[in-house]
Amino acid sequence: MAGQRLPEAPRGGVGVSTALVANGFPEEEVRSRARLGAAAVFPAESGYGNGLLGAGPAPYAPDRDDDLERIRIVPPVFMPERLKKLIDLGREPLYSDVELETVIGGFTSRLPLYVSAFGSTQVASHHLGEAVGRQAARLGVPLVIGENVVPVNGYRDADGAGVTPLLGRIAAYAEAADDEHGGVALQQSTEDADAEVWNLVYSDPVSEPLLATGRLAFELKVGQGAKPGLGGLTVLDRDTAGRVAEQYATDEVFGADSDRVLRASSPGTFTEEILRQQVRLMRNNFPRVKVWVKLHPGRDVALAAATAWAAGADAVTVDGAEGGTAWAPTGFLSHVGLPLADCLRRVGRKDRCLLASGRMWEGTRAVKALALGARAVGLGRAALLAVDEDREAGLRRLAEAFALETRMLTSAVGKYHVNALDPEDLLLPAAWRMSPATSGAA
Structure with missing residues (x-):
């Protein structure tokens, strides 16, 4: 997700660090939003009154293969849902009337947003990982904790104090969260399974506040977008x-x-039957948690998602080839895996909880993913950069900008709940055909 660079002078905000870089990602735009919040959705206010605006080259140029960036959001002229909202409110609806609260994998979330998995990687260090968790909890959005944290860092300190990266992240989230919103999803890889991570967490008092309120999930990691078919x-x-x-x-x-x-x-080995049995085992062995499954952008992603849902998964995450990572072969980053837009086209489901990640950082890309069938989108590199910019409020401000854009865009297509977004709200590539197929075929 990031590399290292020499420290710079602080640029404002609390607890600023500029250790992280994210090449090929709109880092400066994310940092600006982490400082300015919703104001960063607009041009600089100093230009109002003497500037003329119109479409032009974006400051951030996405990859040429990224269909999600080329898709356009297309409002209709006639808006029957706006009329219904007008009658319901007794006044003309505004973008502020759009509802963003949704259910993500069994968790009630204030936004159609979650924080993607950070595992044992150095960029999600002890303190940065906890800061991300605290801010996510205050926002009322779910947090995913990635793989290999325990095998690399241990489960508890030698003195038994419990101040280790995994327990620290869980405790930081639980302490900052309310009793109704958000939740924590904990990934497990092959090495985590050998260390019995889920068993340890399931019986640990640190997890009890989340278990007692139904806000703990275990996520089976089948793969990730940045390096499909490889392990961490x-x-x-x-x-x-x-x-x-x-x-x-x-x-x-x-x-x-x-x-x-x-x-x-190890990347682990999966077939339809292995995945089916793994999900059933999770539901049987850990009845108090929600069951999530994370898929890499494989050519049979639709079949894999359908298999997980049929076995009882509460959520399936699809991580597109644009997804971030702390370390991967450069060839994988540019040439391996389906782009997120193609994953969404193949899965094509609105009746199940589909989560999408891959180069998410602002509202327009998110709204397109939501219209293509996702229930929520994950912030990975963007979340780390925002918290790196401001340890106390960077993610909150980034989310404020996201919420404003999402409300405006949803209202613009005449809808007033984010779950109502649909492919009809998009101008799709001519060759596209949205399909709820459960095979791996395009």
Whole structure:
């Protein structure tokens, strides 16, 4: 999701750090929203009264293969749903009347938004990961905690204090959340399963506030967008690599003289039957949690999603090829996996909870994904950058901008609940055919 750069002078906000960079991602636009909030949706206010506005080149140029960016939102002239809202309100509706609260994988969320998974990667360090969790909790949106945190960092400190990255993130979220909104989803990989992470968390008092209110989910990670078909990859120093050598394979890709090695996780092996049984096992062994499944953008993504839902999954996340990561082969980032728009076209479901991630950071891209069948969208790199910009309020301000854009765009197509968005609200590529098919065919 990010690399490292030399620290810069603070640019305003509380607890500012500028350690993260996100090449190929609209980093400066995200940081601006983390500082300015909803005001960043508009041009600079100083230009009002002497500037003329119109369509022009966007400050951020997306990848040429990103259909989601090329799709246009197309309001109708006649709006019967607006008339219904007018009658209901007894006045003309405004964009502020659009309802954004929705249900995400069994959790009530104030926004059609969740924070995507950060695992054991260095960029989601102890303090940054907890800051993201606290802000997500205050927003009332779900947080996903990624894989390999326990096998790499341990479950509890040696003194039993419990201040480890996993428990710290769960506790930070639970302490900042109310009793009704949001929730935490915890991923598990092959190595996590060996460490019995779900069993540990399920019985831990730290999790009880979330379990008691039905706001804990376990997410089975089948894959991720940035490196489909591969397991997690991180770079470790030799001491750390030696400590986790029994759990992970390592590779001397940087040379025998380097003090760093590549750590590789198993991607796991799945067939239809294995996935079906895994979901059923989760429901049977952990009856108090919601069951989520995360898929990489594979060519049979529609079949995989249908299989997970049929087995009882509360949510299926599809991570498009545009998704972020802390470390991956560069060839995978540009050439492997289906773009998110194509995943949504293939899955094509509005009757189940489909979650979508992949280069999300603002309302227009999100509204397109929601209209194509997603219930909510995930912020990954954008969430980390926003909190890196301001540890206390960066994510909140980014979400304020997201909420304003989403309300305006939903109102513009004559609808007043975000769940009512539909492919009819979009100008789709001529070759597209939306389909609820459950096979891997296009």
